[in-house]
Amino acid sequence: MLGVACxxxxxxxxxxxxTGYAEAAGNRGLIGWLLACQAAGALIGGLLYARAGPGxxxxxxLLAACFALGxxxxxxxxxxxxxxxxxxxxxxxxxxxxxxxxxxxxxLAPPGTAVEAFAWIFTAFxxxxxxxxxxxxxxxxxxxxxxxxxxxLAALLAVAAMAAVATxxxxxxxx
Numbered sequence: 001m002l003g004v005a006c007x008x009x010x011x012x013x014x015x016x017x018x019t020g021y022a023e024a025a026g027n028r029g030l031i032g033w034l035l036a037c038q039a040a041g042a043l044i045g046g047l048l049y050a051r052a053g054p055g056x057x058x059x060x061x062l063l064a065a066c067f068a069l070g071x072x073x074x075x076x077x078x079x080x081x082x083x084x085x086x087x088x089x090x091x092x093x094x095x096x097x098x099x100x101x102x103x104x105x106x107x108l109a110p111p112g113t114a115v116e117a118f119a120w121i122f123t124a125f126x127x128x129x130x131x132x133x134x135x136x137x138x139x140x141x142x143x144x145x146x147x148x149x150x151x152x153l154a155a156l157l158a159v160a161a162m163a164a165v166a167t168x169x170x171x172x173x174x175x
Contacts, residue, residue, distance in 0.1 A: 001124045003064065003161030004101055008128025009154040010071060011094065013136035014038060017074075017147035018087065020140035025080055037084045041070075041091020049096035060100045061163035067093030068155030074148040090151075097158075098125075104165055128154075 015035060022030035070090040077083065101121055109117035132154060140147030 001120060003158045004121050004124040005128035006154045006158035008125035009132030010151040012129030012132030013150045016133050016136035017140050020147055021077060021144045024144050030080055033084055034087045037087040038091040041088040042094050045092025046095030060104050061159055063097045063100045064159040064162040067097045068152055068159050071152040071155050074151060075145045077144050077148055
């Protein structure tokens with residue numbers, strides 16, 4: 001749950017910080033393009049991952065690391081043309097990571113509780129996203145680079161939490 005909340009925090013910061021970036025660049029219309037580029041990257045990541053098999057639970061930390069890696073260059077906050085490219089690069093890691101999270105929840109949930117586990121994942125992501133958006137605003141007020149630094153840090157926390165889950169074995173029923 002912590003890993004999913006941290007993933008949500010990273011994702012939730014993204015609509016806020018690029019807004020500050022676009023304002024600092026003097027072009028508020030840029031925000032739509034920045035978010036569209038990230039969404040296009042996510043679409044591509046989802047389509048490519050759909051061709052992969054579900055994989056083993058050990059794939060979860062690797063996917064979280066790929067997700068985090070996509071956010072690492074964002075604090076560079078380069079010129080707008082490069083920033084649109086970086087936004088696109090930050091998108092592909094999210095769909096595979098969320099897919100792996102739901103598969104891990106299914107693996108870890110006691111029989112008959114998968115729907116509840118999925119609801120908790122969605123709740124954790126939503127709470128994380130709202131928290132990320134709330135924290136990104138004041139950080140972006142300090143500087144756009146500081147605001148962009150939040151997402152990779154939150155994503156790295158997600159990697160750590162998900163690495164712990166990947167090594168956890170489900171408890172057998174009636175234990």
